[in-house]
Amino acid sequence: MENQFLLHQSQIKGLLMMRKLARYIVFTMMEMAHGIGVVLRIKEQILLQGVRFQMI
Numbered sequence: 001m002e003n004q005f006l007l008h009q010s011q012i013k014g015l016l017m018m019r020k021l022a023r024y025i026v027f028t029m030m031e032m033a034h035g036i037g038v039v040l041r042i043k044e045q046i047l048l049q050g051v052r053f054q055m056i
């Protein structure tokens with residue numbers, strides 16, 4: 001009976017860890033997506049500047 005209880009507790013701990021990990025992964029993905037968006041915007045600006053310079 002004691003063993004069953006310990007097993008149950010470790011399962012709950014595992015689930016909590018999984019949830020924490022999932023939240024961390026989602027947060028990281030969002031941060032990365034934001035970072036990529038910023039980089040693309042900067043690249044776009046540089047390209048636009050380059051086109052403008054060529055037109056002059």
